[in-house]
Amino acid sequence: MDIEIKRAADPFPHKSVVACQGIAGSNSETACRTLFTDPDIMFFKSFSAVFSAVESGMCQYGILPIENSTHGSVTAVYDLMQKHSFGIVKAVKISITHNLLGRESSRLSGITEILSHEQAIGQCSEFIKSHPHIKVTVCSNTALAARLVAESGRDDLAAICSIQCKEIYGLKPLAIGIQDAQYNCTRFICISKSPVVYDGSDKFSIVCSLPHKPCSLYGLLGIFAQRGVNLTKIESRPIPGTDFEFLFYIDFEARLSDAETKSLISELEGYLSKLEVLGIYSEISDASE
Amino acid sequence: MDIEIKRAADPFPHKSVVACQGIAGSNSETACRTLFTDPDIMFFKSFSAVFSAVESGMCQYGILPIENSTHGSVTAVYDLMQKHSFGIVKAVKISITHNLLGRESSRLSGITEILSHEQAIGQCSEFIKSHPHIKVTVCSNTALAARLVAESGRDDLAAICSIQCKEIYGLKPLAIGIQDAQYNCTRFICISKSPVVYDGSDKFSIVCSLPHKPCSLYGLLGIFAQRGVNLTKIESRPIPGTDFEFLFYIDFEARLSDAETKSLISELEGYLSKLEVLGIYSEISDASE
Numbered sequence: 229m230d231i232e233i234k235r236a237a238d239p240f241p242h243k244s245v246v247a248c249q250g251i252a253g254s255n256s257e258t259a260c261r262t263l264f265t266d267p268d269i270m271f272f273k274s275f276s277a278v279f280s281a282v283e284s285g286m287c288q289y290g291i292l293p294i295e296n297s298t299h300g301s302v303t304a305v306y307d308l309m310q311k312h313s314f315g316i317v318k319a320v321k322i323s324i325t326h327n328l329l330g331r332e333s334s335r336l337s338g339i340t341e342i343l344s345h346e347q348a349i350g351q352c353s354e355f356i357k358s359h360p361h362i363k364v365t366v367c368s369n370t371a372l373a374a375r376l377v378a379e380s381g382r383d384d385l386a387a388i389c390s391i392q393c394k395e396i397y398g399l400k401p402l403a404i405g406i407q408d409a410q411y412n413c414t415r416f417i418c419i420s421k422s423p424v425v426y427d428g429s430d431k432f433s434i435v436c437s438l439p440h441k442p443c444s445l446y447g448l449l450g451i452f453a454q455r456g457v458n459l460t461k462i463e464s465r466p467i468p469g470t471d472f473e474f475l476f477y478i479d480f481e482a483r484l485s486d487a488e489t490k491s492l493i494s495e496l497e498g499y500l501s502k503l504e505v506l507g508i509y510s511e512i513s514d515a516s517e
Numbered sequence: 518m519d520i521e522i523k524r525a526a527d528p529f530p531h532k533s534v535v536a537c538q539g540i541a542g543s544n545s546e547t548a549c550r551t552l553f554t555d556p557d558i559m560f561f562k563s564f565s566a567v568f569s570a571v572e573s574g575m576c577q578y579g580i581l582p583i584e585n586s587t588h589g590s591v592t593a594v595y596d597l598m599q600k601h602s603f604g605i606v607k608a609v610k611i612s613i614t615h616n617l618l619g620r621e622s623s624r625l626s627g628i629t630e631i632l633s634h635e636q637a638i639g640q641c642s643e644f645i646k647s648h649p650h651i652k653v654t655v656c657s658n659t660a661l662a663a664r665l666v667a668e669s670g671r672d673d674l675a676a677i678c679s680i681q682c683k684e685i686y687g688l689k690p691l692a693i694g695i696q697d698a699q700y701n702c703t704r705f706i707c708i709s710k711s712p713v714v715y716d717g718s719d720k721f722s723i724v725c726s727l728p729h730k731p732c733s734l735y736g737l738l739g740i741f742a743q744r745g746v747n748l749t750k751i752e753s754r755p756i757p758g759t760d761f762e763f764l765f766y767i768d769f770e771a772r773l774s775d776a777e778t779k780s781l782i783s784e785l786e787g788y789l790s791k792l793e794v795l796g797i798y799s800e801i802s803d804a805s806e
Contacts, residue, residue: 469698
Protein backbone atom coordinates (compact mmCIF):
# COMPACT_ATOMS: atom_id res chain seq x y z
CA MET A 229 0.00 0.00 0.00
CA ASP A 230 1.26 3.48 -0.78
CA ILE A 231 -0.20 4.81 2.47
CA GLU A 232 2.57 5.70 4.91
CA ILE A 233 1.93 3.80 8.15
CA LYS A 234 4.67 3.46 10.75
CA ARG A 235 4.86 0.97 13.57
CA ALA A 236 5.27 2.81 16.87
CA ALA A 237 8.81 2.60 18.26
CA ASP A 238 7.56 2.73 21.87
CA PRO A 239 4.49 1.30 23.62
CA PHE A 240 1.38 3.49 23.96
CA PRO A 241 2.32 6.01 26.69
CA HIS A 242 0.81 6.32 30.17
CA LYS A 243 1.21 10.08 30.15
CA SER A 244 1.17 12.68 27.39
CA VAL A 245 -0.21 16.09 26.44
CA VAL A 246 -3.76 15.33 25.30
CA ALA A 247 -6.36 17.64 23.69
CA CYS A 248 -9.97 17.22 24.86
CA GLN A 249 -13.05 19.17 23.85
CA GLY A 250 -14.82 20.98 26.66
CA ILE A 251 -13.73 21.68 30.21
CA ALA A 252 -13.04 19.64 33.35
CA GLY A 253 -15.75 17.04 33.93
CA SER A 254 -16.53 16.40 30.26
CA ASN A 255 -17.06 12.87 28.95
CA SER A 256 -13.97 13.40 26.74
CA GLU A 257 -11.96 13.76 29.96
CA THR A 258 -13.37 10.46 31.27
CA ALA A 259 -12.41 8.78 27.98
CA CYS A 260 -8.96 10.36 28.18
CA ARG A 261 -8.37 9.13 31.74
CA THR A 262 -9.47 5.62 30.70
CA LEU A 263 -6.75 5.60 27.99
CA PHE A 264 -3.94 7.45 29.81
CA THR A 265 -2.98 6.86 33.46
CA ASP A 266 -1.56 10.35 33.92
CA PRO A 267 -2.53 12.67 31.07
CA ASP A 268 -1.67 16.36 30.89
CA ILE A 269 -5.04 17.51 29.49
CA MET A 270 -5.50 20.70 27.48
CA PHE A 271 -9.14 21.64 27.00
CA PHE A 272 -10.41 23.21 23.75
CA LYS A 273 -13.73 24.81 22.90
CA SER A 274 -14.57 22.86 19.75
CA PHE A 275 -13.93 19.50 18.06
CA SER A 276 -12.25 21.45 15.28
CA ALA A 277 -9.77 22.97 17.78
CA VAL A 278 -8.89 19.46 19.06
CA PHE A 279 -8.02 18.38 15.50
CA SER A 280 -5.97 21.58 15.01
CA ALA A 281 -4.07 21.18 18.33
CA VAL A 282 -2.92 17.72 17.24
CA GLU A 283 -2.25 18.75 13.61
CA SER A 284 -0.04 21.65 14.75
CA GLY A 285 1.89 19.46 17.22
CA MET A 286 0.73 21.49 20.25
CA CYS A 287 -0.70 18.25 21.72
CA GLN A 288 0.59 14.71 21.09
CA TYR A 289 -2.90 13.20 21.17
CA GLY A 290 -6.52 14.28 20.89
CA ILE A 291 -9.75 12.65 22.12
CA LEU A 292 -12.97 12.86 20.05
CA PRO A 293 -16.40 11.21 20.47
CA ILE A 294 -17.38 9.30 17.36
CA GLU A 295 -20.55 7.30 18.06
CA ASN A 296 -23.19 6.81 20.73
CA SER A 297 -25.30 3.67 21.11
CA THR A 298 -28.57 5.66 21.44
CA HIS A 299 -28.09 8.74 19.29
CA GLY A 300 -25.81 7.37 16.54
CA SER A 301 -22.71 8.87 14.97
CA VAL A 302 -21.28 12.21 15.99
CA THR A 303 -21.59 13.50 12.44
CA ALA A 304 -19.78 16.77 13.21
CA VAL A 305 -16.60 14.78 13.99
CA TYR A 306 -16.96 12.71 10.80
CA ASP A 307 -17.37 15.90 8.77
CA LEU A 308 -14.25 17.45 10.38
CA MET A 309 -12.24 14.36 9.36
CA GLN A 310 -12.56 15.58 5.75
CA LYS A 311 -10.79 18.82 6.71
CA HIS A 312 -7.88 17.66 8.90
CA SER A 313 -4.81 15.47 8.67
CA PHE A 314 -4.45 12.94 11.53
CA GLY A 315 -4.18 9.26 12.41
CA ILE A 316 -6.39 7.22 14.76
CA VAL A 317 -4.12 5.38 17.25
CA LYS A 318 -6.60 4.08 19.87
CA ALA A 319 -10.32 3.86 20.58
CA VAL A 320 -12.18 3.65 23.86
CA LYS A 321 -15.82 2.91 24.69
CA ILE A 322 -17.27 4.35 27.90
CA SER A 323 -20.67 4.18 29.61
CA ILE A 324 -22.47 7.51 29.72
CA THR A 325 -24.96 8.44 32.42
CA HIS A 326 -26.68 11.80 32.03
CA ASN A 327 -27.95 13.72 35.02
CA LEU A 328 -29.79 16.97 35.54
CA LEU A 329 -27.75 19.19 37.87
CA GLY A 330 -28.82 22.55 39.25
CA ARG A 331 -27.67 24.97 41.95
CA GLU A 332 -27.95 24.11 45.64
CA SER A 333 -31.15 26.18 45.95
CA SER A 334 -32.84 24.75 42.82
CA ARG A 335 -35.74 22.34 42.59
CA LEU A 336 -36.72 20.30 39.51
CA SER A 337 -40.20 21.87 39.47
CA GLY A 338 -38.66 25.36 39.27
CA ILE A 339 -36.43 24.70 36.23
CA THR A 340 -37.40 26.70 33.10
CA GLU A 341 -34.27 26.19 30.99
CA ILE A 342 -31.84 23.33 30.41
CA LEU A 343 -28.34 23.72 28.97
CA SER A 344 -26.39 20.87 27.39
CA HIS A 345 -24.54 19.52 24.37
CA GLU A 346 -26.78 18.49 21.47
CA GLN A 347 -25.74 14.80 21.72
CA ALA A 348 -26.72 14.73 25.41
CA ILE A 349 -30.00 16.48 24.56
CA GLY A 350 -30.66 13.83 21.90
CA GLN A 351 -29.88 11.02 24.35
CA CYS A 352 -32.34 12.43 26.91
CA SER A 353 -35.18 13.13 24.48
CA GLU A 354 -37.84 11.30 26.55
CA PHE A 355 -37.01 13.27 29.70
CA ILE A 356 -37.09 16.53 27.73
CA LYS A 357 -40.37 15.63 26.04
CA SER A 358 -41.93 14.92 29.44
CA HIS A 359 -41.04 18.49 30.52
CA PRO A 360 -42.41 20.47 27.55
CA HIS A 361 -42.43 23.81 29.41
CA ILE A 362 -38.62 23.73 29.82
CA LYS A 363 -36.64 25.59 27.14
CA VAL A 364 -33.61 23.69 25.82
CA THR A 365 -30.45 25.61 24.92
CA VAL A 366 -27.51 23.98 23.15
CA CYS A 367 -23.98 24.68 24.29
CA SER A 368 -20.74 23.17 23.12
CA ASN A 369 -20.09 20.77 26.02
CA THR A 370 -21.93 19.12 28.91
CA ALA A 371 -19.36 20.28 31.48
CA LEU A 372 -19.49 23.85 30.15
CA ALA A 373 -23.26 23.65 30.65
CA ALA A 374 -22.61 22.70 34.31
CA ARG A 375 -20.18 25.58 34.80
CA LEU A 376 -22.60 28.07 33.22
CA VAL A 377 -25.34 26.89 35.60
CA ALA A 378 -22.99 27.26 38.59
CA GLU A 379 -22.01 30.78 37.53
CA SER A 380 -25.48 31.92 36.48
CA GLY A 381 -26.90 32.67 39.91
CA ARG A 382 -30.17 31.33 38.49
CA ASP A 383 -32.27 28.73 40.29
CA ASP A 384 -34.37 28.04 37.17
CA LEU A 385 -31.39 26.89 35.08
CA ALA A 386 -30.05 23.31 35.01
CA ALA A 387 -27.47 21.33 33.03
CA ILE A 388 -27.50 17.81 31.61
CA CYS A 389 -24.00 16.53 32.41
CA SER A 390 -21.91 13.82 34.06
CA ILE A 391 -22.11 13.26 37.83
CA GLN A 392 -18.43 14.34 38.07
CA CYS A 393 -19.66 17.91 37.53
CA LYS A 394 -21.44 17.77 40.90
CA GLU A 395 -18.14 18.02 42.80
CA ILE A 396 -16.24 20.11 40.24
CA TYR A 397 -18.87 22.87 40.00
CA GLY A 398 -20.64 22.44 43.34
CA LEU A 399 -24.01 21.52 41.85
CA LYS A 400 -26.96 19.48 43.14
CA PRO A 401 -28.48 16.48 41.31
CA LEU A 402 -32.13 17.19 40.40
CA ALA A 403 -32.58 13.96 38.38
CA ILE A 404 -30.21 11.01 37.93
CA GLY A 405 -29.78 8.72 34.90
CA ILE A 406 -32.16 10.62 32.63
CA GLN A 407 -30.85 9.16 29.33
CA ASP A 408 -33.46 7.34 27.20
CA ALA A 409 -31.69 3.97 27.29
CA GLN A 410 -30.09 2.43 30.37
CA TYR A 411 -27.37 0.98 28.14
CA ASN A 412 -25.80 4.15 26.75
CA CYS A 413 -22.20 4.01 25.56
CA THR A 414 -20.05 6.40 23.57
CA ARG A 415 -17.01 5.40 21.51
CA PHE A 416 -14.14 7.90 21.40
CA ILE A 417 -11.13 7.89 19.09
CA CYS A 418 -7.64 8.98 20.13
CA ILE A 419 -5.81 10.73 17.29
CA SER A 420 -2.17 11.68 16.72
CA LYS A 421 -0.51 13.82 14.06
CA SER A 422 0.51 10.85 11.93
CA PRO A 423 -0.89 7.31 11.80
CA VAL A 424 1.49 5.21 13.91
CA VAL A 425 0.48 1.63 14.75
CA TYR A 426 0.87 0.36 18.31
CA ASP A 427 1.26 -3.32 19.20
CA GLY A 428 -2.01 -5.24 19.40
CA SER A 429 -3.81 -3.08 16.82
CA ASP A 430 -6.61 -5.13 15.28
CA LYS A 431 -8.97 -2.58 13.77
CA PHE A 432 -8.74 -0.42 10.63
CA SER A 433 -10.65 2.78 9.89
CA ILE A 434 -10.75 3.92 6.27
CA VAL A 435 -12.56 6.59 4.30
CA CYS A 436 -13.38 6.11 0.63
CA SER A 437 -15.57 7.20 -2.21
CA LEU A 438 -17.24 4.64 -4.40
CA PRO A 439 -16.77 4.35 -8.15
CA HIS A 440 -19.73 5.64 -10.21
CA LYS A 441 -21.15 2.33 -11.31
CA PRO A 442 -24.18 0.22 -10.37
CA CYS A 443 -23.99 -1.83 -7.16
CA SER A 444 -20.63 -0.33 -6.22
CA LEU A 445 -21.27 -0.62 -2.47
CA TYR A 446 -22.11 -4.31 -2.95
CA GLY A 447 -18.86 -4.73 -4.88
CA LEU A 448 -16.94 -3.05 -2.08
CA LEU A 449 -18.50 -5.22 0.64
CA GLY A 450 -17.70 -8.29 -1.48
CA ILE A 451 -13.98 -7.51 -1.23
CA PHE A 452 -14.30 -7.85 2.55
CA ALA A 453 -16.80 -10.74 2.55
CA GLN A 454 -14.70 -12.90 0.23
CA ARG A 455 -11.91 -12.80 2.85
CA GLY A 456 -14.26 -13.22 5.82
CA VAL A 457 -13.23 -9.79 7.12
CA ASN A 458 -15.74 -8.41 9.64
CA LEU A 459 -16.98 -4.81 9.16
CA THR A 460 -17.79 -3.17 12.48
CA LYS A 461 -19.16 0.11 11.08
CA ILE A 462 -20.16 1.85 7.87
CA GLU A 463 -21.06 5.52 8.01
CA SER A 464 -21.91 7.55 4.93
CA ARG A 465 -21.59 11.34 5.01
CA PRO A 466 -22.74 13.65 2.22
CA ILE A 467 -20.08 15.53 0.26
CA PRO A 468 -21.25 19.16 0.66
CA GLY A 469 -22.20 20.88 -2.59
CA THR A 470 -22.95 17.61 -4.43
CA ASP A 471 -26.33 16.09 -5.29
CA PHE A 472 -26.30 13.50 -2.48
CA GLU A 473 -22.87 12.01 -3.21
CA PHE A 474 -21.25 10.37 -0.20
CA LEU A 475 -17.99 9.52 1.51
CA PHE A 476 -18.01 6.12 3.25
CA TYR A 477 -16.26 5.68 6.59
CA ILE A 478 -15.64 1.98 7.21
CA ASP A 479 -14.20 0.19 10.27
CA PHE A 480 -13.08 -3.42 9.97
CA GLU A 481 -11.17 -6.03 11.94
CA ALA A 482 -7.71 -6.85 10.53
CA ARG A 483 -4.07 -6.87 11.58
CA LEU A 484 -1.37 -5.04 9.65
CA SER A 485 0.96 -8.03 10.01
CA ASP A 486 -1.33 -10.47 8.18
CA ALA A 487 -0.43 -11.13 4.55
CA GLU A 488 -4.15 -11.24 3.76
CA THR A 489 -4.52 -7.62 4.96
CA LYS A 490 -1.98 -6.41 2.41
CA SER A 491 -3.90 -8.07 -0.44
CA LEU A 492 -7.17 -6.66 0.94
CA ILE A 493 -5.82 -3.11 0.96
CA SER A 494 -4.36 -3.36 -2.52
CA GLU A 495 -7.64 -4.73 -3.90
CA LEU A 496 -9.49 -1.86 -2.20
CA GLU A 497 -7.06 0.64 -3.76
CA GLY A 498 -7.76 -0.79 -7.20
CA TYR A 499 -11.52 -0.73 -6.72
CA LEU A 500 -12.08 2.63 -5.06
CA SER A 501 -11.81 6.07 -6.64
CA LYS A 502 -10.40 7.39 -3.33
CA LEU A 503 -9.06 5.51 -0.32
CA GLU A 504 -7.42 6.77 2.83
CA VAL A 505 -6.46 4.73 5.91
CA LEU A 506 -7.41 6.84 8.93
CA GLY A 507 -5.75 4.51 11.41
CA ILE A 508 -4.94 1.01 12.65
CA TYR A 509 -5.55 0.66 16.37
CA SER A 510 -7.05 -1.31 19.23
CA GLU A 511 -10.16 -0.43 21.24
CA ILE A 512 -10.62 -0.73 25.00
CA SER A 513 -13.73 -0.16 27.10
CA ASP A 514 -14.13 1.23 30.63
CA ALA A 515 -15.83 -2.04 31.60
CA SER A 516 -12.71 -3.96 30.57
CA GLU A 517 -10.47 -1.88 32.86
CA MET B 518 -45.80 -10.34 0.46
CA ASP B 519 -47.80 -10.28 3.66
CA ILE B 520 -47.48 -6.50 3.92
CA GLU B 521 -50.81 -4.79 3.23
CA ILE B 522 -50.31 -2.29 0.42
CA LYS B 523 -53.29 -0.82 -1.41
CA ARG B 524 -53.29 0.90 -4.75
CA ALA B 525 -54.86 4.35 -4.43
CA ALA B 526 -58.39 4.54 -5.84
CA ASP B 527 -57.96 8.22 -6.84
CA PRO B 528 -55.01 10.22 -8.18
CA PHE B 529 -52.80 12.11 -5.71
CA PRO B 530 -54.94 15.09 -4.62
CA HIS B 531 -54.28 18.78 -5.36
CA LYS B 532 -55.74 19.81 -2.02
CA SER B 533 -55.92 18.14 1.35
CA VAL B 534 -55.43 18.74 5.08
CA VAL B 535 -51.66 18.48 5.54
CA ALA B 536 -49.59 18.49 8.75
CA CYS B 537 -46.32 20.45 8.66
CA GLN B 538 -43.78 21.01 11.42
CA GLY B 539 -43.20 24.64 12.36
CA ILE B 540 -45.13 27.76 11.44
CA ALA B 541 -45.82 29.79 8.26
CA GLY B 542 -42.62 30.29 6.25
CA SER B 543 -40.98 26.97 7.20
CA ASN B 544 -39.21 24.84 4.62
CA SER B 545 -41.80 22.12 5.30
CA GLU B 546 -44.44 24.57 4.02
CA THR B 547 -42.42 25.13 0.82
CA ALA B 548 -42.19 21.35 0.34
CA CYS B 549 -45.92 21.02 1.01
CA ARG B 550 -46.81 23.70 -1.57
CA THR B 551 -44.57 21.98 -4.12
CA LEU B 552 -46.56 18.75 -3.68
CA PHE B 553 -50.09 20.17 -3.25
CA THR B 554 -51.55 23.02 -5.33
CA ASP B 555 -53.98 24.11 -2.65
CA PRO B 556 -53.17 22.52 0.73
CA ASP B 557 -55.01 23.26 3.94
CA ILE B 558 -51.92 23.33 6.19
CA MET B 559 -52.01 22.62 9.92
CA PHE B 560 -48.79 23.51 11.69
CA PHE B 561 -47.40 21.43 14.58
CA LYS B 562 -44.58 22.12 17.02
CA SER B 563 -42.62 18.88 16.59
CA PHE B 564 -41.92 16.12 14.07
CA SER B 565 -43.51 13.73 16.54
CA ALA B 566 -46.76 15.76 16.48
CA VAL B 567 -46.82 15.58 12.64
CA PHE B 568 -46.62 11.76 12.83
CA SER B 569 -49.38 11.74 15.49
CA ALA B 570 -51.68 14.08 13.51
CA VAL B 571 -51.55 11.68 10.55
CA GLU B 572 -51.76 8.54 12.70
CA SER B 573 -54.90 9.83 14.45
CA GLY B 574 -56.56 10.84 11.16
CA MET B 575 -56.65 14.55 12.09
CA CYS B 576 -54.67 15.28 8.90
CA GLN B 577 -54.74 13.22 5.69
CA TYR B 578 -51.04 13.82 4.98
CA GLY B 579 -47.91 14.94 6.79
CA ILE B 580 -44.64 16.47 5.50
CA LEU B 581 -41.30 15.58 7.11
CA PRO B 582 -37.67 16.44 6.14
CA ILE B 583 -35.59 13.31 5.78
CA GLU B 584 -32.18 14.21 4.34
CA ASN B 585 -30.09 17.25 3.42
CA SER B 586 -27.29 17.23 0.86
CA THR B 587 -24.88 19.07 3.20
CA HIS B 588 -25.81 17.94 6.69
CA GLY B 589 -27.00 14.38 6.03
CA SER B 590 -30.02 12.54 7.34
CA VAL B 591 -32.53 14.07 9.71
CA THR B 592 -31.91 11.35 12.26
CA ALA B 593 -34.71 12.54 14.58
CA VAL B 594 -37.26 11.72 11.85
CA TYR B 595 -35.69 8.30 11.24
CA ASP B 596 -35.83 7.57 14.97
CA LEU B 597 -39.51 8.61 15.16
CA MET B 598 -40.29 6.15 12.34
CA GLN B 599 -39.65 3.37 14.86
CA LYS B 600 -42.43 4.71 17.08
CA HIS B 601 -45.24 5.51 14.62
CA SER B 602 -47.45 3.75 12.11
CA PHE B 603 -47.62 5.45 8.68
CA GLY B 604 -46.98 5.02 4.96
CA ILE B 605 -44.80 7.15 2.68
CA VAL B 606 -46.87 8.18 -0.37
CA LYS B 607 -44.70 10.87 -2.04
CA ALA B 608 -41.29 12.50 -1.75
CA VAL B 609 -40.13 15.96 -2.80
CA LYS B 610 -36.67 17.51 -3.06
CA ILE B 611 -36.36 21.28 -2.66
CA SER B 612 -33.45 23.74 -2.78
CA ILE B 613 -32.76 25.40 0.55
CA THR B 614 -31.23 28.86 0.89
CA HIS B 615 -30.50 30.03 4.43
CA ASN B 616 -30.45 33.70 5.32
CA LEU B 617 -29.78 35.72 8.43
CA LEU B 618 -32.79 37.94 9.14
CA GLY B 619 -33.02 40.57 11.86
CA ARG B 620 -35.33 43.40 12.83
CA GLU B 621 -35.55 46.58 10.72
CA SER B 622 -33.20 48.43 13.11
CA SER B 623 -30.59 45.59 13.32
CA ARG B 624 -27.14 45.48 11.81
CA LEU B 625 -25.03 42.34 11.31
CA SER B 626 -22.22 43.79 13.45
CA GLY B 627 -24.62 44.26 16.37
CA ILE B 628 -25.92 40.66 16.47
CA THR B 629 -24.98 38.72 19.66
CA GLU B 630 -27.36 35.75 19.36
CA ILE B 631 -28.69 33.64 16.50
CA LEU B 632 -31.79 31.44 16.69
CA SER B 633 -32.49 28.57 14.31
CA HIS B 634 -33.24 24.89 13.85
CA GLU B 635 -30.27 22.57 14.46
CA GLN B 636 -30.21 21.36 10.82
CA ALA B 637 -30.00 24.96 9.57
CA ILE B 638 -27.27 25.67 12.13
CA GLY B 639 -25.37 22.62 10.87
CA GLN B 640 -25.76 23.74 7.26
CA CYS B 641 -24.38 27.22 8.06
CA SER B 642 -21.41 26.05 10.17
CA GLU B 643 -18.83 28.13 8.25
CA PHE B 644 -20.80 31.35 8.70
CA ILE B 645 -21.28 30.59 12.40
CA LYS B 646 -17.60 29.73 12.89
CA SER B 647 -16.61 33.04 11.28
CA HIS B 648 -18.69 34.88 13.93
CA PRO B 649 -17.40 33.19 17.11
CA HIS B 650 -18.73 35.92 19.43
CA ILE B 651 -22.33 35.16 18.45
CA LYS B 652 -24.21 32.75 20.73
CA VAL B 653 -26.24 30.09 18.90
CA THR B 654 -29.58 28.97 20.34
CA VAL B 655 -31.50 26.02 18.94
CA CYS B 656 -35.23 26.26 18.44
CA SER B 657 -37.62 23.81 16.88
CA ASN B 658 -38.08 25.50 13.49
CA THR B 659 -36.46 28.14 11.27
CA ALA B 660 -39.70 30.08 10.83
CA LEU B 661 -40.34 30.02 14.58
CA ALA B 662 -36.85 31.50 14.98
CA ALA B 663 -37.90 34.33 12.61
CA ARG B 664 -41.11 34.98 14.55
CA LEU B 665 -39.27 35.02 17.89
CA VAL B 666 -36.82 37.59 16.47
CA ALA B 667 -39.71 39.75 15.21
CA GLU B 668 -41.46 39.61 18.59
CA SER B 669 -38.32 40.02 20.71
CA GLY B 670 -37.87 43.77 20.38
CA ARG B 671 -34.13 42.99 20.38
CA ASP B 672 -31.77 44.41 17.77
CA ASP B 673 -28.99 41.97 18.73
CA LEU B 674 -31.06 38.85 17.88
CA ALA B 675 -31.26 37.30 14.40
CA ALA B 676 -32.72 34.13 12.83
CA ILE B 677 -31.39 31.75 10.19
CA CYS B 678 -34.45 31.08 8.03
CA SER B 679 -35.96 31.15 4.54
CA ILE B 680 -36.32 34.44 2.66
CA GLN B 681 -40.13 33.94 2.80
CA CYS B 682 -39.92 34.91 6.49
CA LYS B 683 -38.87 38.44 5.46
CA GLU B 684 -42.42 39.30 4.30
CA ILE B 685 -44.29 37.08 6.76
CA TYR B 686 -42.59 38.48 9.88
CA GLY B 687 -41.47 41.91 8.61
CA LEU B 688 -37.75 41.20 9.00
CA LYS B 689 -34.64 42.58 7.27
CA PRO B 690 -31.99 40.41 5.54
CA LEU B 691 -28.60 40.86 7.27
CA ALA B 692 -26.86 38.16 5.20
CA ILE B 693 -28.14 36.15 2.21
CA GLY B 694 -27.27 32.58 1.16
CA ILE B 695 -25.15 31.78 4.23
CA GLN B 696 -25.29 27.97 3.88
CA ASP B 697 -21.90 26.21 3.56
CA ALA B 698 -22.61 24.74 0.12
CA GLN B 699 -24.26 26.60 -2.75
CA TYR B 700 -25.94 23.34 -3.78
CA ASN B 701 -28.06 22.62 -0.72
CA CYS B 702 -31.18 20.47 -1.10
CA THR B 703 -33.50 18.80 1.36
CA ARG B 704 -35.64 15.75 0.63
CA PHE B 705 -39.03 15.59 2.35
CA ILE B 706 -41.40 12.65 2.61
CA CYS B 707 -45.16 12.92 2.51
CA ILE B 708 -46.84 10.37 4.79
CA SER B 709 -50.41 9.11 5.12
CA LYS B 710 -52.08 6.89 7.72
CA SER B 711 -51.74 3.75 5.64
CA PRO B 712 -49.38 2.93 2.78
CA VAL B 713 -51.43 3.49 -0.40
CA VAL B 714 -49.60 3.42 -3.75
CA TYR B 715 -50.31 6.15 -6.31
CA ASP B 716 -49.79 5.71 -10.07
CA GLY B 717 -46.23 6.22 -11.22
CA SER B 718 -44.65 5.07 -7.95
CA ASP B 719 -41.13 3.84 -8.67
CA LYS B 720 -39.36 3.93 -5.31
CA PHE B 721 -39.58 1.70 -2.21
CA SER B 722 -38.58 2.57 1.34
CA ILE B 723 -38.09 -0.32 3.74
CA VAL B 724 -36.76 -0.75 7.26
CA CYS B 725 -35.15 -4.00 8.36
CA SER B 726 -32.83 -5.60 10.85
CA LEU B 727 -30.11 -7.93 9.69
CA PRO B 728 -29.73 -11.55 10.74
CA HIS B 729 -26.92 -12.15 13.26
CA LYS B 730 -24.40 -13.78 10.96
CA PRO B 731 -21.15 -12.70 9.30
CA CYS B 732 -21.37 -10.49 6.22
CA SER B 733 -25.14 -10.14 6.55
CA LEU B 734 -25.19 -6.64 5.01
CA TYR B 735 -23.25 -7.99 2.02
CA GLY B 736 -25.79 -10.80 1.71
CA LEU B 737 -28.64 -8.28 1.79
CA LEU B 738 -27.10 -6.05 -0.88
CA GLY B 739 -26.53 -9.17 -3.02
CA ILE B 740 -30.30 -9.76 -3.15
CA PHE B 741 -30.66 -6.35 -4.80
CA ALA B 742 -27.48 -6.53 -6.93
CA GLN B 743 -28.33 -9.91 -8.43
CA ARG B 744 -31.50 -8.30 -9.88
CA GLY B 745 -29.79 -5.07 -10.92
CA VAL B 746 -32.00 -3.11 -8.49
CA ASN B 747 -30.53 0.30 -7.69
CA LEU B 748 -30.32 1.34 -4.02
CA THR B 749 -30.69 5.11 -3.60
CA LYS B 750 -30.06 5.25 0.16
CA ILE B 751 -28.99 3.18 3.16
CA GLU B 752 -29.25 4.70 6.59
CA SER B 753 -28.42 2.79 9.76
CA ARG B 754 -29.81 3.94 13.10
CA PRO B 755 -28.85 2.46 16.46
CA ILE B 756 -31.49 0.52 18.38
CA PRO B 757 -31.51 2.34 21.74
CA GLY B 758 -30.46 0.20 24.69
CA THR B 759 -28.47 -2.27 22.59
CA ASP B 760 -24.68 -2.54 22.20
CA PHE B 761 -24.52 -0.80 18.79
CA GLU B 762 -27.17 -2.91 17.04
CA PHE B 763 -28.81 -1.17 14.10
CA LEU B 764 -31.97 -0.83 12.05
CA PHE B 765 -31.33 -0.31 8.34
CA TYR B 766 -33.50 2.09 6.32
CA ILE B 767 -33.14 1.33 2.62
CA ASP B 768 -34.57 3.13 -0.43
CA PHE B 769 -34.53 1.41 -3.82
CA GLU B 770 -35.96 1.83 -7.29
CA ALA B 771 -38.68 -0.69 -8.19
CA ARG B 772 -42.28 -0.80 -9.34
CA LEU B 773 -44.96 -2.75 -7.49
CA SER B 774 -46.38 -4.01 -10.81
CA ASP B 775 -43.16 -5.78 -11.87
CA ALA B 776 -43.09 -9.55 -11.30
CA GLU B 777 -39.41 -9.20 -10.34
CA THR B 778 -40.34 -6.88 -7.47
CA LYS B 779 -42.58 -9.55 -5.93
CA SER B 780 -39.75 -12.09 -5.96
CA LEU B 781 -37.35 -9.47 -4.56
CA ILE B 782 -39.63 -8.72 -1.61
CA SER B 783 -40.25 -12.39 -0.85
CA GLU B 784 -36.50 -13.12 -0.90
CA LEU B 785 -35.95 -10.16 1.43
CA GLU B 786 -38.62 -11.50 3.78
CA GLY B 787 -36.87 -14.87 3.91
CA TYR B 788 -33.46 -13.32 4.55
CA LEU B 789 -34.24 -10.61 7.09
CA SER B 790 -35.16 -11.04 10.74
CA LYS B 791 -37.52 -8.04 10.41
CA LEU B 792 -38.83 -6.29 7.31
CA GLU B 793 -41.35 -3.50 6.95
CA VAL B 794 -42.28 -1.64 3.75
CA LEU B 795 -42.59 2.04 4.72
CA GLY B 796 -43.94 3.08 1.35
CA ILE B 797 -43.95 2.89 -2.44
CA TYR B 798 -44.00 6.33 -4.03
CA SER B 799 -42.60 8.73 -6.59
CA GLU B 800 -40.33 11.73 -5.92
CA ILE B 801 -40.55 15.18 -7.50
CA SER B 802 -38.20 18.14 -7.15
CA ASP B 803 -38.90 21.87 -7.14
CA ALA B 804 -36.54 22.22 -10.14
CA SER B 805 -38.75 19.80 -12.09
CA GLU B 806 -41.84 21.90 -11.49
